[in-house]
Amino acid sequence: MVPDYYRLTALGGLPVHAFEELHGWGLARHRVDEAATGAARWATMWDEVAAGAPESGTVAWRLETPFDADIRFGELTDAFFTRIDTTAVRSLVIGHWHHDYLRYTSETRVVDTLCAHADRLPALRHLAVNDINIDTADMSSIPPTDLTALLGAFPRLEELRYRFGRDxxxxxxxxxxxxxxxxxxxxxxxxxxxxxxxxxxxxxxxxxxxxxxxxxxxxxxxxxxxxxxxxxxxxxxxxxxxxxxxxxxxxxxxxxxxxxxxxxxxxxxxxxxxxxxxxxxxxxxxxxxxxxxxxxxxxxxxxxxxxxxxxxxxxxxxxxxxxxxxxxxxxxxxxxxxxxxxxxxxxxxxxxxxxxxx
The missing domain is CATH 3.80.10.10 (Ribonuclease Inhibitor)
Structure with a gap:
């Protein structure tokens, strides 16, 4: 059987590796106490994540923010582009990218972010956008985006996979x-x-x-x-x-x-x-x-x-x-x-x- 809304396990001949994974624990975070308020918050330890990451050209990187998480896509991509040698990245997978239900947004943040960082990805040849399975969102609820600028920003791209809906x-x-x-x-x-x-x-x-x-x-x-x-x-x-x-x-x-x-x-x-x-x-x-x-x-x-x-x-x-x-x-x-x-x-x-x- 074909699994409903499968997630890619490989792209461009490389195994998929989630950037935020650390020794199999998923998002690497630690609790930071705030003395002034007595409150606590979760902070992502990006340096530790980067230290445990594989060589940048050996995997297909997955960038994904879990649904209803306290991490935002902008934080994730900023950490990725500042802590990983992205000039060697050949394969990139974009998973879930919004902290709320996707049907409530029409933003083009994924395309805009990738286009803005095109010069940081000179070796990119394989790209998958919206690799989102049913556990996170129905396919029909994924808002469509114009991909024209994306292909223009990456003229050497050899493979593009794109999933979208028309809700x-x-x-x-x-x-x-x-x-x-x-x-x-x-x-x-x-x-x-x-x-x-x-x-x-x-x-x-x-x-x-x-x-x-x-x-x-x-x-x-x-x-x-x-x-x-x-x-x-x-x-x-x-x-x-x-x-x-x-x-x-x-x-x-x-x-x-x-x-x-x-x-x-x-x-x-x-x-x-x-x-x-x-x-x-x-x-x-x-x-x-x-x-x-x-x-x-x-x-x-x-x-x-x-x-x-x-x-x-x-x-x-x-x-x-x-x-x-x-x-x-x-x-x-x-x-x-x-x-x-x-x-x-x-x-x-x-x-x-x-x-x-x-």
């Missing part, structure tokens, strides 16, 4: 996640959400991404603000110039059957080495589109984890791609919303639902 706030509909631009070094882009806006894949198609070989988009549902249709993906699936894209993942998609047919008909299909349609609602109709005419002659891996396929179609996919590693694990069971009083999912008329719901 049915009117202001979320007015925000761009990415504007068309030139990003020469970006090889892998992962955008995870429960509801992807249509302008995002259009902006990607209009961008100059000469090095991009791996693209992963979580499309989500209409209930969560996702409005991506086949036309919005046309520029990615039918690029006007030869594309280097070899892995395409359209995950967590409410219209997985339609997407399967759209990808199979795209000019990029014969060049793909990996196709991932997992976490969505793929049924027999989508499987038929993947089998009709064998549109993926070079496919080495096909992933359809979490699906609504019949046993017969699953066997057909296995036999239809004899030289491809086919992952058709985790079959899902259709159900209807009255079975789910907390409305974790919004099923379609057939009871099919995406893996990551509202």
């Amino acid at each position: 049915q706030r009117p202001e979320d509909d007015e925000r761009f996640i990415l504007r068309a631009g030139h990003h020469p070094a970006l090889r892998r882009l992962v955008l995870e959400t429960t509801g992807m806006p249509a302008d995002l894949p259009r902006a990607l198609a209009d961008s100059d991404l000469p090095a991009l070989t791996d693209l992963e988009l979580w499309l989500g549902t209409r209930h969560s603000g996702g409005d991506v249709g086949p036309d919005d993906l046309s520029g990615i699936l039918n690029p006007p110039h030869p594309s280097r894209l070899r892995r395409l993942a359209l995950r967590n998609a409410e219209q997985a059957d339609l997407l399967a047919a759209t990808v199979a008909a795209g000019s990029i299909a014969p060049h793909l080495r990996e196709l991932d349609l997992s976490l969505g609602t793929l049924s027999d109709a989508g499987a038929d589109a993947l089998l009709d005419g064998h549109p993926f002659p070079r496919l080495e891996r096909l992933t359809i984890h979490h699906h609504f396929l019949s046993d017969h179609r699953r066997r057909l996919l296995q036999s239809g791609y004899p030289h491809t590693h086919v992952d058709i694990s985790a079959p899902a069971t259709p159900y209807h919303s009255e079975q789910d009083p907390e409305l974790h999912y919004v099923p379609d008329e057939y009871g099919r639902h995406v893996h990551f719901g509202v």
Whole structure:
């Protein structure tokens, strides 16, 4: 099974290490008595944290402030940039960054902070923003931010992972996640959400991404603000110039059957080495589109984890791609919303639902 809202354990081939960890104890703090008031407060011992830290280029650093903690993101980043040799940092993971519920903020502090310190991170090649799991916040409650300035500040970035939501706030509909631009070094882009806006894949198609070989988009549902249709993906699936894209993942998609047919008909299909349609609602109709005419002659891996396929179609996919590693694990069971009083999912008329719901 795919764990709900997983946390990264590695990035860019390096193990994730939380900056504030000290000998496995988490936040290293000591109690400081204030003689004047008799009160006490917690103070972070950043020097001790830094002294116990690994070499800066050997790990993927995680910067994260626990929910409802007395530490602020600004304090954490200030300590990181002043006590760690960040010039050697290659991989960086940003976890939870606000002391309150994320849905109550629309601040761009993460992007602003990283852009302001871009000159302190000359070796940064792999970046994950909002690596936040369900224990801290629902994906839908993570406010979206425009990433255009971030990519501009790090032109040598090779991998960007970004998780965001559209919590049915009117202001979320007015925000761009990415504007068309030139990003020469970006090889892998992962955008995870429960509801992807249509302008995002259009902006990607209009961008100059000469090095991009791996693209992963979580499309989500209409209930969560996702409005991506086949036309919005046309520029990615039918690029006007030869594309280097070899892995395409359209995950967590409410219209997985339609997407399967759209990808199979795209000019990029014969060049793909990996196709991932997992976490969505793929049924027999989508499987038929993947089998009709064998549109993926070079496919080495096909992933359809979490699906609504019949046993017969699953066997057909296995036999239809004899030289491809086919992952058709985790079959899902259709159900209807009255079975789910907390409305974790919004099923379609057939009871099919995406893996990551509202």
